Amino acid sequence: MSKVYIALQDNDESRYIVEAIEESNPDSTVIHQPAMIRIEREGRLVIERAVVEEKMGRDWDVQELHINLITLGGNVDEDDDQFVLEWKQ
Amino acid sequence: MTIEIKTSTLEPVRNTFAHIERRFGDKPATRYQEATYDVASEINFHYKPLWQPEYELNDTGRTAIVMEDWYAFKDPRQFYYGSYVQMRAKQQEVAESNYSFFEKRNLARLIPDEIQRKxxxxxxxLRHVEQAANLNNVYGSSLGYGTAITQALLYNGMDRLGNAQYLSRIGLILDSNSGDALNEAKRYWMDDAIWQGVRSYCEANICVEDWFESFVAQDAILDGLIYELVYLQFDQWLADNGGQDFSMLTEFIQNWNKDTNRWVDAVVKIAAAESDANKQLLEQWIGTWKAKALEALAPLAEEMVGPEALAIAEDALVKRLNKAGLLK
Amino acid sequence: MAAKKLNIKDKYRLLTRDLDWDFSYEDRKQAFPYEEFEGIKITDWNKWEDPFRLTMDSYWKYQAEKEKKLYAIFDAFSQNNGHLNVVDSRYVNALKLFLTGVSPLEYQAYQGFAHVGRQFSGVGARVACQMQSLDELRHVQTQIHAMSHYNKFFDGFQEFSHMHDRVWYLSVPRSFFCDARSAGPFEFMVAIGFSFEYVLTNLLFVPFMSGAAHNGDMATVTFGFSAQSDEARHMTLGLEVIKFLLEQHEDNVPIVQKWIDKWFWRGTRLLTIVAMMMDYMLPNKVMSWKEAWEVYFEEAGGALFKDLARYGIRMPKYAETIEKEKEHISHQAWWTFYTHGHAAGFHTWIPSDKELDWLSAQYPDTFDKYYRPLWELAKEQEAKGERFYTSGLPQLCQTCQIPMLFTEMDNPNQNSMRDSVFEDERYHFCSDGCKDIFDEEPEKYVQSWLPVHQIFQGNCGGPGVEDVLSDYYKMNVGVDNMDIKGSPDEKRWNEWKGIA
Amino acid sequence: MPVYALNPGYKGERMDRVENFHGNQIVYVGWDEHRMFCAAKAFPLPPSMPFAAVIENIMPEAFGQHPEFSQINWETAEWLLDGEPFKPQLEASLEAQGVGHKSMVRFKTPELQGFQNAGV
Known part of the structure; x- marks a missing residue:
């Protein structure tokens, strides 16, 4: 299985999202680089709206992710409740 | 560190880019100017398009309109991307609160059934007309010449997609999100005799090759008439007949029209003022497309408001064209 | 009746996908005439999966938020003379190359996506392309605005638009996009939407922007990352296009593979400039080109092609050559610019001893053996007061238009040269990859506007190279070009910083 | 293979036909394994130019900046013309010995290994 990855701008909002990603994907790897945070995981990575909302303490729309998103690798499936990155094989 | 620097040594060596300075002199430039003027490539394109080898990638020859300087088409709104999206974001915020007010209080229930049907x-x-307008404006943006007009055409094209989506949401409000109203509206668009003139006009314009002609047929003529007819007169008629709350849902398009008309009028005026040849060509296009549009809209106007409506709309359009120096 | 809540997929479908209709009064083929000639078979546009489902109102909302943040930083940057915070005036030269070489590509991307965003007959794909087109316009404009402040204090930015159409090395990026735009709509999508956006722009933006952050350049980090936030959408679109084409018809597979081979090759050639920026032009290094290549091409691209294998798609042709070249190209490119520093629109220099040691450490197998001697020669010449500017004009590759500077991977001392004869005329290439591209479509590539030949034909003014530089390119000769040592840029910088 | 274009017969204009060079033809010259010069160089030369003039006038202009240039022994230099082994005839014109428009002339100097013997 290959790694999927996502990189976010290093800012306050992203920190909550990264926390949420770590909670939803326990074995993901978080790498801090100048001005950005990169998160990798084998095969699949999910960002769950409910978890991000819990971390932020406010409503959060999955599409808001795009404001802080820098890059990603993997097939995307986005709906109201989650944002999934996945390699099928 | 920087505290020790004498301000005199921090004088800029130039105020703006050289091509902006050549146009506007050596002074600080606006963001609109720097984002717009002379940004598009002009020469040395390497390969002729496989899909249109008779032209260069960027070519003034794709319209019969001739301009000495295609950057004459200054946008009176001075929209570059940033100012454009910020303006629309403000307007959509108002629209969003209108739509949610309407939905939350279920204002549709206060509107008589026959008005809803109407x-x-x-x-x-009209969401399909907006769709045609999207294609026509993006066409001009992709094949037109000079950033001044092509960027404005793209903003307009995307606006039309936005308008189509707002109109679609009116349908969804009326059918409680089932999509039935949208399907029904599409059937009218496809089969109802009342719409066939407009649909045929749209299909014909989508196939027009000259991008400036397509702009005239869409933005100047059809939109000009529809704005007067639908968003002013029909809106008033709805208000007078128990459908006043619809205005909340069309407010975005109404305001959008006001802002856009300023740009459309400026484009037409600048092209006409450039030369007699342009003026004649514009009048010829206007003659053909206006006649077609009036014929197409006649049954709709009658049904929406009444027998006088179309003549009033035409009158308003002609006044706008007169101001732009045409049809006098 | 309470309205049911629409989920995002249904909402998007209702608001967008059904706007289109079957024509009754005209032939729809006349409205969308370019969809068939490339040989791609589309059986059903309805199978198009919208990769992201942004309606215009949300688009305006989120993009306006990004723009507000971005311009607030630009304003603060220029009010506070943010250019003084960059680590070193050498750094700014990377920005000059960016504004003259990359920003105008964003403009071509805007035009290209507007074109396919009009020409595809499937509304889903069309709307996605239109949005990307608008984003690309955003990128060129925010880049111009970010550089506007630098232009006021440094030389070499002021004629970016004029230069892009004319200057010899800028013909490399420029011809890349002209090539894609002049192709049919599906090839454009494979070229730019997939090959470039999905795999290669990461290499352009991510390490470079991280580099900007590392070198104190707030304005560039901000526009770079802000632009990248759109890029994630674009990448998703690029991958969706590929999957869609491959799923539509099996006959599409070999055509798509051919385009992938072509555009990955052209893309890696184009990125030579980025390799050089990373290894040589950033005073504070983030990672070497080799490392960036391994992370973003070999690892990320490898995963991608593994995923696409189920459709019968394999790694791009010559991937094994590219893998070897990662050890070489940045050094070869910077040497080329260093030795042509008199004809470049930015400054060049010999890397410091510390930098040479960093390069040795990053490239243990190649740097000391092949490239350090070049710099020792350059230092010797400079010490003699004969800073080396090479005479004459170089031979260019007919396809990628880069001077024929690449070497054979089995003998890195020897330049790699290939040629083909087409209709009694000989054409030269830097590589098998570039030769293949020409041989596939010679009627197209005979049109290359090769700057060196154009100068000899007398189409760029002259007679001397200096006349071409000053009159045709509008370079401020002796100011914009030559070594950074003794340049007005350096002089001003030293004054600002109080360096004697 | 011809291009796939909307209409058959797509044929771009050949930008570098010999007629465009005002009586000259383009000749490329390259010194093998001497990377001080990043690439071979291009020169517009009259087809009637004898090869001796290339050695006397063009070679110094092209490669004279190299510290080894003065040590070149033209007698032992090994030549390739468009990839084929080639023995220049000094008195004959370029045209007469098959050096045509956009021909590539390469030479190797077996006794010179470049600066620091590193192929530079």
Whole structure:
């Protein structure tokens, strides 16, 4: 299985999202680089709206992710409740 | 560190880019100017397009309109991307609160059934006209010449997609999100005799090759008439007949029209003022497309408001064209 | 009746996908005439999966938020003379190359996506392309605005638009996009939407922007990352296009593979400039080109092609050559610019001893053996007061238009040269990859506007190279070009910083 | 293979036909394994130019900046013309010995290994 990855701008909002990603994907790897945070995981990575909302303490729309998103690798499936990155094989 | 620097040594060596300075002199430039003027490539394109080898990638020859300087088409709104999206974001915020107010209080229940039916038959199908407008404006943006006009055409094209989506949401409000009203409206668009003139006009314009002609047929003529007819007169008629709350839902398009008309009028005026040849060509296009549009809209106007409506709309359009120096 | 809540997929479908209709009064083929000639078979546009489902109102909302943040930083940057915070005036030269070489590509991307965003007959794909087109316009404009402040204090930015159409090395990026735009709509999508956006722009933006952050350049980090936030959408679109084409018809597979081979090759050639920026032009290094290549091409691209294998798609042709070249190209490119520093629109220099040691450490197998001697020669010449500017004009590759500077991977001392004869005329290439591209479509590539030949034909003014530089390119000769040592840029910088 | 274009017969204009060079033809010259010069160089030369003039006038202009240039022994230099082994005839014109428009002339100097013997 290959790694999927996502990189976010290093800012306050992203920190909550990264926390949420770590909670939803326990074995993901978080790498801090100048001005950005990169998160990798084998095969699949999910960002769950409910978890991000819990971390932020406010409503959060999955599409808001795009404001802080820098890059990603993997097939995307986005709906109201989650944002999934996945390699099928 | 920087505290020790004498301000005199921090004088800029130039105020703006050289091509902006050549146009406007050596002084600080606006963001609109720097983002717009002379940004598009002009020469040395390497390969002729496989899909149109008779032209260069960027070529003034794709319209019969001739301009000495295609950057004459200054946008009176001075929209570059940033100012454009920020303006629309403000407007959509108002629209969003209107739509949610309408939905939350279920204002649709206060509107008589026959009025709702009328809106589904006469207003909602305009989403397809907006779709045609999207294609026509993006066409001009992709094949037109000079950033001044091509960027504005793209903003307009995307606005039309936005308008189509707002109109669609009116349908969804009326059918409680089932999509039935949208399907019904589409059937009218496809089969109802009342819409066939407009649909045929749209299909014909989508196939027009000259991008400036397509702009005239869409933005100047058809939109000009529809704005007067639908968003002013029909809106008033709805208000007078128990459908006043619809205005909340069309407010975005109404305001959008006001802002856009300023740009459309400026484009037409600048092209006409450039030369007699341009003026004649514009009048010829206007003659053909206006006649077609009036014929197409006649049954709709009658049904929406009454027998006088179309003449009033035409009158308003002609006044705008007169101001732009045409049809006098 | 309470309205049911629409989920995002249904909402998007209702608001967008059904706007289109079957024509009754005209032939729809006349409205969308370019969809068939490339040989791609589309059986059903309805199978198009919208990769992201942004309606215009949300688009305006989120993009306006990004723009507000971005311009607030630009304003603060220029009010506070943010250019003084960059680590070193050498750094700014990377920005000059960016504004003259990359920003105008964003403009071509805007035009290209507007074109396919009009020409595809499937509304889903069309709307996605239109949005990307608008984003690309955003990128060129925010880049111009970010550089506007630098232009006021440094030389070499002021004629970016004029230069892009004319200057010899800028013909490399420029011809890349002209090539894609002049192709049919599906090839454009494979070229730019997939090959470039999905795999290669990461290499352009991510390490470079991280580099900007590392070198104190707030304005560039901000526009770079802000632009990248759109890029994630674009990447998703690029991958969706590929999957869609491959799923539509099996006959599409070999055509798509051919385009992938072509555009990955052209893309890696184009990125030579980025390799050089990373290894040589950033005073504070983030990672070497080799490392960036391994992370973003070999690892990320490898995963991608593994995923696409189920459709019968394999790694791009010559991937094994590219893998070897990662050890070489940045050094070869900077040497080329260093030795042509008199004809470049930015400054060049010999890397410091510390930098040479960093390069040795990053490239243990190649740097000391092949490239350090070049710099020792350059230092010797400079010490003699004969800073080396090479005479004459170089031979260019007919396809990628880069001077024929690449070497054979089995003998890195020897330049790699290939040629083909087409209709009694000989054409030269830097590589098998570039030769293949020409041989596939010679009627197209005979049109290359090769700057060196154009100068000899007398189409760029002259007679001397200096006349071409000053009159045709509008370079401020002796100011914009030559070594950074003794340049007005350096002089001003030293004054600002109080360096004697 | 011809291009796939909307209409058959797509044929771009050949930008570098010999007629465009005002009586000259383009000749490329390259010194093998001497990377001080990043690439071979291009020169517009009259087809009637004898090869001796290339050695006397063009070679110094092209490669004279190299510290080894003065040590070149033209007698032992090994030549390739468009990839084929080639023995220049000094008195004959370029045209007469098959050096045509956009021909590539390469030479190797077996006794010179470049600066620091590193192929530079």
């Amino acid at each position: 809106v589904i038959r006469l207003l909602v199908p």
